[in-house]
Amino acid sequence: MKHKSILYAQKLDFQWPTSDPFLFCVHHEDFYPNGNGKFGPNASLQGRQIGQDFVGKDGWRMYHGDTIPGFPGHPHRGFETVTVVQRGLVDHADSQGAAGRYGDGDVQWMTAGAGIQHSEMFPLINESSENTLELFQIWLNLPAKHKFVDPHFKMFWNEDIPVKLIKDQNGKQVKIKTVAGTLFGDKALDPPPNSWAADPKNEVGIYIIDLDPEVQFVLPKTAVGNNRNLYYFRGEGLVLDGTQVPGKHMYNLKSDETVEMRNGSEVGRILILEGKPIAEPVVQYGPFVMNKQEEIQQAFDDYRKTQFGGWPWDSYDPVHVGKGRFAKHANGKEEFPSKTN
Numbered sequence: 001m002k003h004k005s006i007l008y009a010q011k012l013d014f015q016w017p018t019s020d021p022f023l024f025c026v027h028h029e030d031f032y033p034n035g036n037g038k039f040g041p042n043a044s045l046q047g048r049q050i051g052q053d054f055v056g057k058d059g060w061r062m063y064h065g066d067t068i069p070g071f072p073g074h075p076h077r078g079f080e081t082v083t084v085v086q087r088g089l090v091d092h093a094d095s096q097g098a099a100g101r102y103g104d105g106d107v108q109w110m111t112a113g114a115g116i117q118h119s120e121m122f123p124l125i126n127e128s129s130e131n132t133l134e135l136f137q138i139w140l141n142l143p144a145k146h147k148f149v150d151p152h153f154k155m156f157w158n159e160d161i162p163v164k165l166i167k168d169q170n171g172k173q174v175k176i177k178t179v180a181g182t183l184f185g186d187k188a189l190d191p192p193p194n195s196w197a198a199d200p201k202n203e204v205g206i207y208i209i210d211l212d213p214e215v216q217f218v219l220p221k222t223a224v225g226n227n228r229n230l231y232y233f234r235g236e237g238l239v240l241d242g243t244q245v246p247g248k249h250m251y252n253l254k255s256d257e258t259v260e261m262r263n264g265s266e267v268g269r270i271l272i273l274e275g276k277p278i279a280e281p282v283v284q285y286g287p288f289v290m291n292k293q294e295e296i297q298q299a300f301d302d303y304r305k306t307q308f309g310g311w312p313w314d315s316y317d318p319v320h321v322g323k324g325r326f327a328k329h330a331n332g333k334e335e336f337p338s339k340t341n
Helices: 293-309
Strands: 006-011 022-032 070-076 079-087 089-094 099-103 107-111 116-121 131-141 152-156 163-167 173-180 205-211 216-219 227-234 249-253 259-262 268-275 283-285 288-290 326-328
Touching (some): 022 227, 022 268, 070 089, 070 293, 079 089, 079 099, 079 173, 099 107, 116 293, 283 293
Antiparallel strands (some): 006 249, 070 116, 079 131, 089 099, 089 116, 099 326, 163 173, 173 205, 205 268, 216 259, 227 249, 227 268, 283 288
């Protein structure tokens, strides 16, 4: 595709293409049925490959869950997970004894660092209505100097995340949610201290943009040499710099060019991931991301020996019965969404 601001385009599949410093991105959207009173679906699981259910039969997946959808306890080392939940709930538990329930706009930012096990279960709490889940699971790399930092997670409660509303000359509206970065004038909440995003010079940006039909909008430029991916995942008819582009595509953009947009006749949604590349070797094997092959082998050896702290829970797929949104950290400190906003 020849275009003054688009370097290349790629059709979106289940796993989305990413660029350094990002490693991985998946848009989970599951239309779960009513819950069965035990946090699982009130529906037959027959015909699903339980433990590896990624097909999307009937509009939803169990993923690695046996009775409750989600991702039971599993290890990570060498990178960060940023889980942006648009709809539905996620129950977190980890090998440090930390726990949480978050969703409906919340974000969990977890630095795996030297190694941690965690579970991410999707409890279906509504027994009289459907349980829709929508989230982005984003992996952000860590530079070599931070691969072995202590694990750490932060909660960005929906009530505290900056949201900007911009109207064009015709009164049409753009809504921008800033998870990371300052591109649109808002200051994002602070990421974990050893994140690549913690240094403003690295210009890491994670933005979710909702576009009214027919709205006109300009995406500002950022520094030359940064990587910028625009994921047009909902809608059709978006025009970028005078050229209409198809939906369900990723557009890798020139970072030092502004991009004029005009949305089509339906609501549009965009995710932007951008930042200065770390520009170090990446060796990934499953849940571990390091710089050298021997470091991957060391990660497996360390996990076999230590289990990254073990697993202090009664099961590998715990849910937090009777809990609203909360977070309990490894030091025992609890936090809850702000009640003032």
